[in-house]
Amino acid sequence: MNVTEILQFADQLIINKTGKRLDDLQKTVITGVYEGKTYETIAEECNRSESRVRSVGRKLWQILSESLGEDVNKHNFCWTIERVINNSQFYNFGNNQINYCHNDNNESSKNTKQGIKNKLYYDLTIAPKINRFCDRTSEIDTLSKWILNQNTHLISILGLSGIGKTTLVKRFIDLHQQKFDAIVWRSLKFPQSLDLLLDDLLKHHKLDSLPTINDKLKQLFDILTNKKCLIILDDLQNIFIPSQFAGKYQPEYQDYQTLFKMITETQHQSSVILISQEQCPEMECLDEELYPIKSLELSGLDNPEILKNTGLKNKDSWLKLIKLYEGNLLYLKSISILINKNYDDQVADFLAENTLHITNQMQSHFQETFHHLSPQEQEIVLELSKFENPISREELRQSLNLSSVDFNNGLQSLQQRYLITKIKEDKILFKLSPVFQEYVRTCC
Ligand SMILES: Nc1ncnc2c1ncn2[C@@H]1O[C@H](COP(=O)(O)OP(=O)(O)O)[C@@H](O)[C@H]1O
Ligand SMILES: [Mg+2]
Numbered sequence: 001m002n003v004t005e006i007l008q009f010a011d012q013l014i015i016n017k018t019g020k021r022l023d024d025l026q027k028t029v030i031t032g033v034y035e036g037k038t039y040e041t042i043a044e045e046c047n048r049s050e051s052r053v054r055s056v057g058r059k060l061w062q063i064l065s066e067s068l069g070e071d072v073n074k075h076n077f078c079w080t081i082e083r084v085i086n087n088s089q090f091y092n093f094g095n096n097q098i099n100y101c102h103n104d105n106n107e108s109s110k111n112t113k114q115g116i117k118n119k120l121y122y123d124l125t126i127a128p129k130i131n132r133f134c135d136r137t138s139e140i141d142t143l144s145k146w147i148l149n150q151n152t153h154l155i156s157i158l159g160l161s162g163i164g165k166t167t168l169v170k171r172f173i174d175l176h177q178q179k180f181d182a183i184v185w186r187s188l189k190f191p192q193s194l195d196l197l198l199d200d201l202l203k204h205h206k207l208d209s210l211p212t213i214n215d216k217l218k219q220l221f222d223i224l225t226n227k228k229c230l231i232i233l234d235d236l237q238n239i240f241i242p243s244q245f246a247g248k249y250q251p252e253y254q255d256y257q258t259l260f261k262m263i264t265e266t267q268h269q270s271s272v273i274l275i276s277q278e279q280c281p282e283m284e285c286l287d288e289e290l291y292p293i294k295s296l297e298l299s300g301l302d303n304p305e306i307l308k309n310t311g312l313k314n315k316d317s318w319l320k321l322i323k324l325y326e327g328n329l330l331y332l333k334s335i336s337i338l339i340n341k342n343y344d345d346q347v348a349d350f351l352a353e354n355t356l357h358i359t360n361q362m363q364s365h366f367q368e369t370f371h372h373l374s375p376q377e378q379e380i381v382l383e384l385s386k387f388e389n390p391i392s393r394e395e396l397r398q399s400l401n402l403s404s405v406d407f408n409n410g411l412q413s414l415q416q417r418y419l420i421t422k423i424k425e426d427k428i429l430f431k432l433s434p435v436f437q438e439y440v441r442t443c444c
Contacts, residue, residue, distance in 0.1 A: 003030075003034045003035075006034055006081050007027055007030055007031070010022060010030055010064065010081060013063070013064055013067045013068070014063055014064075014067075016067060017067045025048065026060055028042065028045075029056050030077075032045070033057070033074055033077055033078065039053045039054050039057060057074060061073050061074065064080075064081075068080065068084060075267075079225075080226060120180075120181055121181070121182040121184075122183045123184045124170075124173065124183060124185050125185075126186075126187055127170050127232070128166060128167065129170075130170050133167065133171050134301060134305045134306050135301055136164070136168055136171070139168055139296060140168070142296060143168075143169075144176065146294045147172075147176075147230070148176065148179055150292070151269060152271060152292045152294050153263050153268070153271055153272065154264050154272055154282070154283070154292065154294075155271060155272070155273045155274070155293075155294050156273075156275075156279065156293075156294070156296070157169055157274070157296050158276055158277070158278075158283070158295055158296065158418065159277070159298035160277060160418045160433065161369075162329050162333075163298045163300060163327075163329070164301065164329060165275045165298055169234075169275060173185075173230070179228070180229060181227035181228050182223075182227055182230070183232075184201060184231050186201075186233055186234070187233075187234045188235050188236050188239055189235045189238060190238075191238045191239045191250075193253065193255070194213070194253070194255035194256050194259055195213055195255070198213065198216040198217065198220060199216070201231070202219055213255065221262065221266055224263075225267070225268040225270075227269070227270070228270055230273065231271075231272045231273070232272075232273045233273070233274050234275040235275065235276070236274045236276035236278075237276045237277045239256055240280065242372045243372065243374055243375075245377070245410070245413040246278045246279060246413040246414075247279055247280030247413075257280075257282060260274075264292060277417065278417050279295070279417075280416075299327070300327020300328050301329070302323060303322075306327075306329060307321070307322065307336065310333075310340070312336055312339060312340070313345045313346055313348075314346060314347040314348040316348075317347040317351055320347075320351055321335070321347050321351060324351075326433065326434060328435070331362060331435055334362055335350075335359060338357065356434065358439050358443070363443060366440075366443070369419070369436070370440070370444060373414075373417075374410065376402055376406040376410035376413075377414050379400060379402060380396070380402070380407070380410045380411060380414060381432065381440055383399055383400050384396060384430065384431070385432055385437050385440040385441050385444075387431075389431075390423050390429035390431035391429060391430060391431075392427050392429055393411065393428065393430065396411075411430070419432060419433055419436055420433070
């Protein structure tokens with residue numbers, strides 16, 4: 001789309017609204033904005049004061065906003081006009097169409113505005129359906145505050161597998177779906193390159209024949225600026241390298257790092273939620289004032305309601321069972337099935353044996369977890385599993401034959417995977433997740 005077409009279309013909108021054509025200064029401002037110039041440069045070039053140029057711009061965006069029924073400003077002007085002209089691609093995430101009417105008929109122009117406002121696009125095909133949801137009220141409130149009130153751009157939901165990350169995010173969406181113009185849920189369980197992900201996100205948008213990844217990113221950010229979108233990338237840990245320290249991108253997925261940085265550092269009105277068992281540096285924020293990034297680290301649930309409908313008996317003992325398995329729903333589901341089968345649903349009988357039983361399913365799961373660790377982490381885990389109580393960093397360091405660099409990196413990495421917990425008493429102590437510890441003790 002060239003500047004002449006943009007000028008013609010803007011001219012048409014201004015005539016419809018005010019009865020007057022674009023004047024020379026208005027054309028100069030539009031051309032300058034199209035060319036990416038600042039108001040200051042435009043003012044210098046046309047020999048007018050900057051305040052005059054700003055005021056002309058403000059007035060123009062106001063008229064165009066009223067005309068199109070959506071917020072138009074200097075930053076989204078070109079893309080908005082282009083999108084409206086290519087009316088079949090009004091909504092880049094969706095295949096919805098608007099039929100922009102070029103005539104002056106008030107009624108149709110009203111319908112058009114209504115149409116623009118109502119264009120919503122939700123792609124939640126692979127998001128789970130939530131039938132029961134317990135607790136997590138404060139987590140839902142936190143997400144609402146970050147995403148809806150503070151416009152936090154990058155949010156990470158972190159924690160062990162089965163702790164409830166995916167469910168929490170879907171619940172948030174169920175509660176607040178209508179507050180977004182577009183929601184897209186994607187899983188990286190079978191990861192794909194950023195290029196393919198962008199193709200997928202922009203599949204309804206008319207792209208140049210051979211767009212570069214830069215073109216695609218530009219189009220994506222135009223959308224994120226123009227509309228309030230929410231993109232969810234679940235199971236992100238799969239783009240990281242196995243058997244190395246946590247949060248290192250596999251070479252073919254390294255571009256995601258750029259995307260996450262851009263999401264954080266550019267100005268737009270949308271949010272991306274990353275769901276992961278593993279934390280990477282882009283999820284961590286040292287200066288909250290500088291970067292709109294937040295992380296929510298989930299721990300287990302301790303509400304007996306989560307065992308409802310499992311067929312288990314002895315309700316009084318449920319909380320004890322939940323605590324034994326760290327409120328992790330994946331472990332609890334597995335142990336509930338075992339209690340169903342071997343203990344005739346009697347939770348009290350199972351607990352009376354006083355063992356932290358690791359089921360076959362848990363063994364397979366932890367085996368995968370253990371093999372996913374770097375050799376340095378495996379050493380730390382094996383050593384730490386020997387200690388009944390939490391131990392200090394120094395004590396752990398002394399009992400290992402690792403260099404200081406390997407030890408510190410390994411200890412950090414295990415925390416980034418939520419397999420080690422740090423306890424702050426008069427000293428800082430570390431301990432393994434108890435169920436994982438039991439697996440390591442008995443099976444490794
Ligand atoms: N707040 C909750 N209330 C009830 N059930 C839950 C809750 N959170 C998770 N679950 C259940 O626990 C299981 C694991 O949750 P999921 O969200 O898939 O974990 P994660 O994504 O952390 O691996 C699912 O079967 C889900 O239905
Ligand atoms: Mg999940």
